[in-house]
Amino acid sequence: MGLASGLSLAVVVLAGSPTAPCTLEDDRGQPFRVCFDPGTGLELGVAVDGRQAPGAALTPGVSAAILYRTERESRSKEGSLWFNEHRLLATRVQPGGDQRWLRGTVYQGLFRRHLTEGFVLVPTAKPLRLPFPFDLAITASVGTYERRVFDGPGFVFESGKAAVLLDPLRSQTGKAHLLFGPALSHTLRSDGREVTQEISPMTSGLVDFGFETEDGWWNLRLVGVAGMVFTPGQAGVFRARGEAVAERVLFAVNDAPLWESARFTYALHDAGVARKDEWAASLGLTVRLFGR
Amino acid sequence: MATAPLLLVVSALLNQSDVPVEEPPPPTPGFEARGMPPSTAPGEGSGEAPALPPAEANLARPQVEPAKGALPQMHYDQVVHCGVLRSSPQVPSGQYRIQCNDKIKVCLATPTHVLFDDGTEGPEPLTRVVECATYSREDWAVKAREGYRFLPAIADAPPGWVRDERGRVMQVSFDLNRRVYLGAAYAPTASRLNPAFGGRTRADFGVAIEFPGEEGNVLNRIHLLESEIFLGASTEIDTTLIRYDWSVSRQAPLFWITTFFGSAVRHDFSFDAGGWFEALHLESVKRGDQEANNFLTLGSAQLTLDLWHSRDLVSYLRVRAGPAAEVDTARGFTSLKGQAALDGNLTFDADGFHHAHLLVTAEQLYFDPVVEGRAVNPSRLKIRAGYEVVFIAINDYPLSLVLDARATWRDDLPGVLPGWEYGGEAGLRFSFWAPARRGASPQKAN
Numbered sequence: 001m002g003l004a005s006g007l008s009l010a011v012v013v014l015a016g017s018p019t020a021p022c023t024l025e026d027d028r029g030q031p032f033r034v035c036f037d038p039g040t041g042l043e044l045g046v047a048v049d050g051r052q053a054p055g056a057a058l059t060p061g062v063s064a065a066i067l068y069r070t071e072r073e074s075r076s077k078e079g080s081l082w083f084n085e086h087r088l089l090a091t092r093v094q095p096g097g098d099q100r101w102l103r104g105t106v107y108q109g110l111f112r113r114h115l116t117e118g119f120v121l122v123p124t125a126k127p128l129r130l131p132f133p134f135d136l137a138i139t140a141s142v143g144t145y146e147r148r149v150f151d152g153p154g155f156v157f158e159s160g161k162a163a164v165l166l167d168p169l170r171s172q173t174g175k176a177h178l179l180f181g182p183a184l185s186h187t188l189r190s191d192g193r194e195v196t197q198e199i200s201p202m203t204s205g206l207v208d209f210g211f212e213t214e215d216g217w218w219n220l221r222l223v224g225v226a227g228m229v230f231t232p233g234q235a236g237v238f239r240a241r242g243e244a245v246a247e248r249v250l251f252a253v254n255d256a257p258l259w260e261s262a263r264f265t266y267a268l269h270d271a272g273v274a275r276k277d278e279w280a281a282s283l284g285l286t287v288r289l290f291g292r
Numbered sequence: 293m294a295t296a297p298l299l300l301v302v303s304a305l306l307n308q309s310d311v312p313v314e315e316p317p318p319p320t321p322g323f324e325a326r327g328m329p330p331s332t333a334p335g336e337g338s339g340e341a342p343a344l345p346p347a348e349a350n351l352a353r354p355q356v357e358p359a360k361g362a363l364p365q366m367h368y369d370q371v372v373h374c375g376v377l378r379s380s381p382q383v384p385s386g387q388y389r390i391q392c393n394d395k396i397k398v399c400l401a402t403p404t405h406v407l408f409d410d411g412t413e414g415p416e417p418l419t420r421v422v423e424c425a426t427y428s429r430e431d432w433a434v435k436a437r438e439g440y441r442f443l444p445a446i447a448d449a450p451p452g453w454v455r456d457e458r459g460r461v462m463q464v465s466f467d468l469n470r471r472v473y474l475g476a477a478y479a480p481t482a483s484r485l486n487p488a489f490g491g492r493t494r495a496d497f498g499v500a501i502e503f504p505g506e507e508g509n510v511l512n513r514i515h516l517l518e519s520e521i522f523l524g525a526s527t528e529i530d531t532t533l534i535r536y537d538w539s540v541s542r543q544a545p546l547f548w549i550t551t552f553f554g555s556a557v558r559h560d561f562s563f564d565a566g567g568w569f570e571a572l573h574l575e576s577v578k579r580g581d582q583e584a585n586n587f588l589t590l591g592s593a594q595l596t597l598d599l600w601h602s603r604d605l606v607s608y609l610r611v612r613a614g615p616a617a618e619v620d621t622a623r624g625f626t627s628l629k630g631q632a633a634l635d636g637n638l639t640f641d642a643d644g645f646h647h648a649h650l651l652v653t654a655e656q657l658y659f660d661p662v663v664e665g666r667a668v669n670p671s672r673l674k675i676r677a678g679y680e681v682v683f684i685a686i687n688d689y690p691l692s693l694v695l696d697a698r699a700t701w702r703d704d705l706p707g708v709l710p711g712w713e714y715g716g717e718a719g720l721r722f723s724f725w726a727p728a729r730r731g732a733s734p735q736k737a738n
């Protein structure tokens with residue numbers, strides 16, 4: 001409880017004042033936006049990517065995604081809020097050079113339900129209510145395809161991944177979360193000749209930390225998954241993958257913000273068809289058109 | 293007369309205080325919206341009587357009696373008014389929900405906000421309460437003078453929910469036929485290949501949706517991505533993209549028989565037939581050192597006939613049968629599959645805590661080519677029975693204990709001698725969504 005409260009307090013302090021105006025006026029009375037939502041819009045990005053590979057040079061990369069974030073009251077459990085994030089057709093590509101690579105996800109969603117007072121109900125004759133200091137969340141992704149041309153033939157296709165998560169931060173906005181919990185996934189891995197199935201039946205753990213300032217100028221996301229995956233008839237393999245993304249608004253053109261972004265990923269026994277260990281980093285610029 | 297405005301200003305300034313005052317909780321939505329200031333005294337502002345000073349106005353309002361023993365419960369299906377009673381240290385705003393019984397001249401009163409642990413009024417409004425019928429300026433003191441008593445109570449809660457003394461509401465009825473679930477179980481199995489029960493685990497997930505038809509005599513069910521993954525001694529994956537079925541309760545019997553032993557008695561016989569459809573059902577089975585067998589049912593259509601169903605159609609015992617097209621993806625051919633099943637699903641209690649299911653499925657393949665190591669027209673017989681009980685709920689989501697037993701006979705696996713396999717499973721299942729059941733019982737009033 002103490003740690004959770006401390007984290008919540010730190011997040012509140014860092015997030016800034018929730019009442020600061022989002023539209024200011026210049027000396028001539030012309031309005032301009034100073035608050036942005038990095039979770040909504042058509043995301044387009046360019047970056048310089050580097051990867052831990054023999055002879056790998058820095059190469060340009062592009063990215064795109066459709067982002068949509070909602071906040072709504074629960075229909076089946078009125079009085080509590082759902083904070084939902086949707087990412088559609090999230091794609092990153094390194095189209096040229098000796099590091100040609102593509103990774104795309106058809107859909108990824110995060111759904112967190114915030115309750116003023118979390119609890120565990122023990123259904124005795126007079127229902128017993130015990131404190132439970134977590135929000136509950138569920139995350140799911142469908143259809144993640146990765147093709148690494150520089151690795152030779154083959155692909156990795158994660159058909160689905162889902163996780164049930166706890167959130168000790170229990171933020172009252174959709175701008176901060178610290179989620180962790182067990183995950184299950186199903187993956188097809190092809191070396192160009194044979195396709196093998198991999199399953200992680202709740203034998204992996206997923207961590208997802210997201211934080212952004214109230215004005216959306218700073219945006220930080222850390223996501224990691226680690227655990228055992230099994231190919232039917234074979235021994236399990238431990239694998240881990242983590243990604244950190246930090247963004248800062250540089251400037252806005254006609255109220256459309258441009259973010260500078262830095263990304264770092266690390267894979268342990270999980271990069272490509274051959275399950276290599278690998279790090280990758282990129283530095284780039286991102287815009288989110290039609291955002292809020 | 294010229295000094296009057298000046299006096300008003302001075303008076304206003306004198307009434308301001310630098311002493312910080314604990315801010316009362318925000319008024320319940322609806323009070324201001326309906327033009328009723330929370331602290332309005334009886335008759336104040338109505339033009340009917342002169343305004344009383346705040347302290348006297350408060351004293352003029354009826355007081356809620358101190359609690360004696362267990363608090364009574366307001367009824368969810370009876371009219372509730374919102375009004376202002378005498379404020380107290382526990383309820384400084386004086387805002388109450390009030391439900392009166394004219395026969396016994398008792399009004400139940402409950403604060404409009406959730407109470408803190410110490411019993412004082414907090415900032416969070418009550419949720420899942422019926423809308424107040426009026427936000428009137430009714431002079432509750434008149435009722436007190438008529439002999440009405442104002443007793444502290446627990447606010448009303450909708451069917452399937454209960455409210456505690458602090459006003460916090462919690463769900464105690466769960467519809468497990470409407471949920472998104474994830475589960476894990478220990479699932480040992482024994483077979484001719486592994487005579488001793490071998491260690492195996494199961495992960496399962498899926499989405500279940502159930503909704504009645506407009507006239508109430510049809511119940512539709514949709515299951516999405518219903519999946520079971522077994523790892524260990526006998527690896528298996530069983531997943532279905534979508535399944536849809538419906539049950540019908542016919543208004544009139546198909547026929548009836550009248551018996552004349554003693555007095556005449558009429559016996560109705562209904563023909564409650566429905567449909568059952570499935571698309572993209574994958575069964576991946578691996579035994580011993582054999583390659584995995586992948587059987588993909590492209591589509592299946594079956595006629596169902598209810599042997600019995602509950603009045604709400606949720607529980608049933610039925611038979612169903614029909615054809616399907618199945619692809620053996622490893623060997624690349626398609627067969628016609630005949631299926632027949634005895635299918636039962638029972639919910640034992642009104643709040644949906646106890647469930648049992650039974651499924652006996654017989655399948656036989658036709659028009660399949662000769663496959664080395666297995667019989668022509670192979671068949672499968674699968675028997676499964678299980679019990680699921682909700683034992684706790686976390687943030688209104690049920691966590692249930694799942695017990696399953698199953699037996700399978702099959703001769704469709706090349707290189708594997710036909711025979712029985714037995715399995716038992718015990719595990720946990722966590723369900724999202726799971727709203728209160730449509731037939732949930734209301735909270736019992738004290």
